[in-house]
Amino acid sequence: MKSLILILAIFFISLCKAQTITADHKLHFGAGALISATTYTIVYTTTKNKKKAFWYSLGTSALAGLAKEVYDSGKENNRFNTGELAATTLGGLTASTTISLFVGNNKKRRAKNVALVN
Numbered sequence: 001m002k003s004l005i006l007i008l009a010i011f012f013i014s015l016c017k018a019q020t021i022t023a024d025h026k027l028h029f030g031a032g033a034l035i036s037a038t039t040y041t042i043v044y045t046t047t048k049n050k051k052k053a054f055w056y057s058l059g060t061s062a063l064a065g066l067a068k069e070v071y072d073s074g075k076e077n078n079r080f081n082t083g084e085l086a087a088t089t090l091g092g093l094t095a096s097t098t099i100s101l102f103v104g105n106n107k108k109r110r111a112k113n114v115a116l117v118n
Contacts (some may be wrong), residue, residue, distance in 0.1 A: 025087040032061040032091025040099050054100050061092020 040057035044050065065088030073080040 025083060028065065028084045028087035029091035029094075032065060032088035033095040034091075035064050036061040036092035036095040037099060040096055044099075044103060048104075050100055050104050054096050057096045057099075058089075058092050061095075062089045065089055065092075 036057040039060040040053045043056045044053035047053065062085075065085045068088070069080050069082075069085050072078050
């Protein structure tokens with residue numbers, strides 16, 4: 001029985017295909033994160049609104065990824081690659097979420113610290 005389970009496990013494992021992340025997808029992720037972080041910083045410093053900065057930065061990275069894929073699909077022997085678009089957008093989502101977690105709550109912290117000091 002154990003040998004049958006082992007043979008079946010080896011058979012099914014050989015059918016699986018590993019998902020690899022290419023260097024190009026890593027570059028798209030990094031570009032999306034950089035675009036998103038820059039946009040978040042600019043929007044937040046001008047508006048002081050975290051929600052607006054989050055959505056603008058995420059939208060900008062998605063729009064940049066879409067624009068690049070549309071441009072690439074117009075070239076000869078090239079097609080629209082949704083994986084690269086997803087990588088760019090996920091990079092933007094990662095940067096936007098990370099920055100929004102650490103920005104904007106200084107006033108509440110300062111008020112609590114002042115109240116505790118005599």
